[in-house]
Amino acid sequence: MSPIASLESAYKAGDYEKVEQLLLPLKVDMAKSGLLTSPNSSGHSKADLEAARTALEIGALSAVNLGKEAEFTRFVAQSRQFYGIQGLSASPHESKIVALYLLLLLSQNEIAQFHTELESLDFDTVENDKFLSFPIKLERWIMEGAYDRVWKAITNKDAVPSSEFLCFADPLVFAIRGEIALCAEKAYTSLPLNNARHLLFFDSDQGVVDFVQEQPGWEIHGERITFPGVISEDATLNSRKVTEKLIGNSLEYAKEMEQII
Amino acid sequence: MTTDHPVLAEIKQSFAFLEKAVASFDQRFVLRVLRGLPALRKKLTPELLAQIAVMTYPAGDERRSGFVALAGVNPNTDEMEVDGASGATEATTQPLPEIDMYVSLLFQAWLLHENRIDDLRKLSEHVVARLRTYNRRSLDYLASKIWFYLCRGEELSGNLEAVRPILLASLRTASLRHDPETEASLITLLLRNYLLCAHVTQASNLVSKVNFPENAANALAARYMYYLSKIRAIELDYTAAHAHITGAIRKAPQTPLAAGFLQAAQKLNIVIELLMGDIPERSVFKSGREQSLKAYFEVVKAVRVGDLNQFADTIKKYASVFKADGTYSLVLRLRQNVIKTGIRIMSLAYSRISLKDICIRLRLESEESAEYIVAKAIRDGVIEATIDSERGFMQSKEVLDVYSTNEPQQTFHDRIAFCIGLHNDSVKAMRYPMNSNRIDLKNADEARERERELVKEIEEGELDDDDDEDFDL
Known part of the structure; x- marks a missing residue:
C-alpha cells in the first residue's frame, strides 16, 4: 500500500494520531524534493504534485480534528501553494480547507485578514459552494450583529456543511460572547441573570456568574447584573483628556503657522 | 534636401532636447519630450518609424535592423534618396543612450497602439535588458515609461506572475541608485500587478516595506494612492482608505486623458464613504458622470433609505457592473450599513x-x-x-x-488639518528651475550694491536735509 493510500485510510478511519505519525516521514521526503517549499509544474511530475497536495490536505483536516490551530495554519499555507499550479486536477478538498481557514480567522477575530483572503476567491464559486458560503454567511451576521444566528449555525450539527466545522464552534462562540458583552455594557443599564444567560448562550446560571466575574466593572446584585456607568465615571478624566487634546492641537497650529510665515 | 515630414521634425527636435538635457543635467527637457509623446504616438506610421530607426542608428547596428524589421517596411532607400542626399539623415555615430531609449519608447507605444502584444513583449524584453546596462540619471523619466509599457504588454498577455521578479529586482536597483521616478513607477506597477491577481497580502506587505518617493510625479502619486486606498479598504481601514482616495482624486491630472482614472477613483470613493457611514454629496453624481455612476447612485439611494430589500435588488441588478469595477466585495459589505441606517431612522422617529x-x-x-x-x-x-x-x-x-459636545471642535480641527495639509502639499509640489539660486545671488549682489548707493545718497542727502531744515526754520 502506498504511503498516500495508507494515509487516506487512516484519515477515513478517524485515527488522526496515526495520520500525524504517517505524515512525518512523508514531509521529510517532500522537503528533500522541494515539494514543500517551491512546488512547480516544471520541476515536479503531475503525480508527485497531486500526491503531495493530498498528503498536506489530509494533514490539515486531521489537525482541525485534533484541535491544533497552529499546525492547521501551517498545513493550509503549504497546501495552498498547489492551488495556483496549472494543469493539476481540481482538488476535492480545496474549498473545504479554505472555508475552514476562513472560519479560523473569524474565530480569532481577524476580520481584516478574512477579507484579504476573501478577495483572492472568485465570487461566483464562493456563493454557490456549500463550504465557502458558510463562513461568509457567518461573517455577514457577525458584522450585522445577528449573533443568535451565528450561534445557531455553528452549534447545530445539521446546519454545518461538514463535521470539521464543529471544531471551531467553541472558539467562535467564545469570540462572539466577548462581542456581545461589549455591546451589553453599552446597551443595558442592568440585566436579569436569566436574560443574560440566553443572551450569552450559557447553559447554566453558574456559567453566567463565572463570566460576569471575569468582566471588569460588572456586578451581580441579587438576580440582576449591573454594568458600570461608563459616562458618569469618566467625566473628570474625559474633560482632562479633552483639554490636553485642545492644547496639543493649538500647539500644532502654532508650529504650522510658524512654518508658513 | 526637401523639408522633413512634420513628425520627423518633431522627433528631431525631441532628440535635440534630449541632448540638451544630458548636457545641462536638466530633467525638465526630458519631461518636455515625454509630454509630447501621447500626441506623437497617434501620428506614427511604419514608414516614419523605419526612417527614425535609420536616422538614429548607424548602418550595421543590429538595433537598426531590428527596429526596421518591426516596422515591417523595408528601409526605403529610394525615399531616402528622394528626401535628399543619402547620409544627410542617416546616422553615422552611436546614438546617446537617452535617444536610443526614446526611440525604443516610441516603438513600444506604437506597438501597443497597434495591439501587437507579442512583438511588444519581445521588444520590451530587449529594451529593458539594454536599459539595465546603463546607469545614467538622465534616463530616469524615460525608464519609468519603458517599464510601464513592459508591464502593460505582460498584463495584456496574462503573464502577471512571470514579470514580478524582474520588477522587484529593478525596484531594488532603482532605490539603490536614488532614482525616484523609476522607483515610483515600479511600485505602482507592482501594486497593480498584485491587486489584479488579488494578492492583497503581498501588496500590503510591499507598501509597508517601501517608501514611496515624495518627489514623484503627480500622476504616479495619484495612482499609488488609489491602489493604497483599495488595499486599506479591503483591510477595513476605511479612514485611511478615505484619506488616500481623496488625495488620489486631488492629485490626478485634470485632463480628459485621466477621465478613466478619475472615474474609477470616484467609484471607490463613493463606496468608501458609504462604508464609513457617510452619504456622498449629490453633486458627485452630476457633471456628466451620471451614466457611469448610475449603479452607485442606486446603491446610495438604498443605503440612505435603509431598505434591505431595495438594497438586495440593486446589488442583484448591477452585480456585473460592480464585479467589473472590482468593488463587488466592498459593496456587499454595505448590508450592515443599510441596517444601521434603518435603526437610526427609527431611533430618531420614535x-x-x-x-x-x-x-x-x-x-x-x-x-x-x-x-x-x-x-x-x-x-x-x-x-x-x-x-x-x-x-x-x-x-x-x-x-x-x-454644540454642547466636542463635536464642533473636532470638525473644526479636521478642517484646519486639511487646510494645513493642502498648504504643505502645495509648497512641496512647487518646482524650482535649477540654478535659479545663482540668479538670485546675482540679484542679491545687485541689490546690495543699490542699497549701498542708497545709503550713500541718504547720507549725502541728510546733509542736504540739514540744510533744508535750516532753511525751513
Missing part, C-alpha cells in the same frame, strides 16, 4: 419602540436578532439609546445638543 416592531420594519428574522443588532448599533455609536430586555423595547435617549 422615543420608544418595541423590538418586535423593529424586527418587522427591518424585515429581520426574529426578535432576538433585533435585540442583538440594536445592541451592536448602540455600541458602534450609531444611535444613543438603551434596551429594556424584560419589556422588550428600545428607549432612545434625549437628543443631545451637538
Whole structure:
C-alpha cells in the first residue's frame, strides 16, 4: 500500500494520531524534493504534485480534528501553494480547507485578514459552494450583529456543511460572547441573570456568574447584573483628556503657522 | 534636401532636447519630450518609424535592423534618396543612450497602439535588458515609461506572475541608485500587478516595506494612492482608505486623458464613504458622470433609505457592473450599513419602540436578532439609546445638543488639518528651475550694491536735509 493510500485510510478511519505519525516521514521526503517549499509544474511530475497536495490536505483536516490551530495554519499555507499550479486536477478538498481557514480567522477575530483572503476567491464559486458560503454567511451576521444566528449555525450539527466545522464552534462562540458583552455594557443599564444567560448562550446560571466575574466593572446584585456607568465615571478624566487634546492641537497650529510665515 | 515630414521634425527636435538635457543635467527637457509623446504616438506610421530607426542608428547596428524589421517596411532607400542626399539623415555615430531609449519608447507605444502584444513583449524584453546596462540619471523619466509599457504588454498577455521578479529586482536597483521616478513607477506597477491577481497580502506587505518617493510625479502619486486606498479598504481601514482616495482624486491630472482614472477613483470613493457611514454629496453624481455612476447612485439611494430589500435588488441588478469595477466585495459589505441606517431612522422617529416592531420594519428574522443588532448599533455609536430586555423595547435617549459636545471642535480641527495639509502639499509640489539660486545671488549682489548707493545718497542727502531744515526754520 502506498504511503498516500495508507494515509487516506487512516484519515477515513478517524485515527488522526496515526495520520500525524504517517505524515512525518512523508514531509521529510517532500522537503528533500522541494515539494514543500517551491512546488512547480516544471520541476515536479503531475503525480508527485497531486500526491503531495493530498498528503498536506489530509494533514490539515486531521489537525482541525485534533484541535491544533497552529499546525492547521501551517498545513493550509503549504497546501495552498498547489492551488495556483496549472494543469493539476481540481482538488476535492480545496474549498473545504479554505472555508475552514476562513472560519479560523473569524474565530480569532481577524476580520481584516478574512477579507484579504476573501478577495483572492472568485465570487461566483464562493456563493454557490456549500463550504465557502458558510463562513461568509457567518461573517455577514457577525458584522450585522445577528449573533443568535451565528450561534445557531455553528452549534447545530445539521446546519454545518461538514463535521470539521464543529471544531471551531467553541472558539467562535467564545469570540462572539466577548462581542456581545461589549455591546451589553453599552446597551443595558442592568440585566436579569436569566436574560443574560440566553443572551450569552450559557447553559447554566453558574456559567453566567463565572463570566460576569471575569468582566471588569460588572456586578451581580441579587438576580440582576449591573454594568458600570461608563459616562458618569469618566467625566473628570474625559474633560482632562479633552483639554490636553485642545492644547496639543493649538500647539500644532502654532508650529504650522510658524512654518508658513 | 526637401523639408522633413512634420513628425520627423518633431522627433528631431525631441532628440535635440534630449541632448540638451544630458548636457545641462536638466530633467525638465526630458519631461518636455515625454509630454509630447501621447500626441506623437497617434501620428506614427511604419514608414516614419523605419526612417527614425535609420536616422538614429548607424548602418550595421543590429538595433537598426531590428527596429526596421518591426516596422515591417523595408528601409526605403529610394525615399531616402528622394528626401535628399543619402547620409544627410542617416546616422553615422552611436546614438546617446537617452535617444536610443526614446526611440525604443516610441516603438513600444506604437506597438501597443497597434495591439501587437507579442512583438511588444519581445521588444520590451530587449529594451529593458539594454536599459539595465546603463546607469545614467538622465534616463530616469524615460525608464519609468519603458517599464510601464513592459508591464502593460505582460498584463495584456496574462503573464502577471512571470514579470514580478524582474520588477522587484529593478525596484531594488532603482532605490539603490536614488532614482525616484523609476522607483515610483515600479511600485505602482507592482501594486497593480498584485491587486489584479488579488494578492492583497503581498501588496500590503510591499507598501509597508517601501517608501514611496515624495518627489514623484503627480500622476504616479495619484495612482499609488488609489491602489493604497483599495488595499486599506479591503483591510477595513476605511479612514485611511478615505484619506488616500481623496488625495488620489486631488492629485490626478485634470485632463480628459485621466477621465478613466478619475472615474474609477470616484467609484471607490463613493463606496468608501458609504462604508464609513457617510452619504456622498449629490453633486458627485452630476457633471456628466451620471451614466457611469448610475449603479452607485442606486446603491446610495438604498443605503440612505435603509431598505434591505431595495438594497438586495440593486446589488442583484448591477452585480456585473460592480464585479467589473472590482468593488463587488466592498459593496456587499454595505448590508450592515443599510441596517444601521434603518435603526437610526427609527431611533430618531420614535422615543420608544418595541423590538418586535423593529424586527418587522427591518424585515429581520426574529426578535432576538433585533435585540442583538440594536445592541451592536448602540455600541458602534450609531444611535444613543438603551434596551429594556424584560419589556422588550428600545428607549432612545434625549437628543443631545451637538454644540454642547466636542463635536464642533473636532470638525473644526479636521478642517484646519486639511487646510494645513493642502498648504504643505502645495509648497512641496512647487518646482524650482535649477540654478535659479545663482540668479538670485546675482540679484542679491545687485541689490546690495543699490542699497549701498542708497545709503550713500541718504547720507549725502541728510546733509542736504540739514540744510533744508535750516532753511525751513
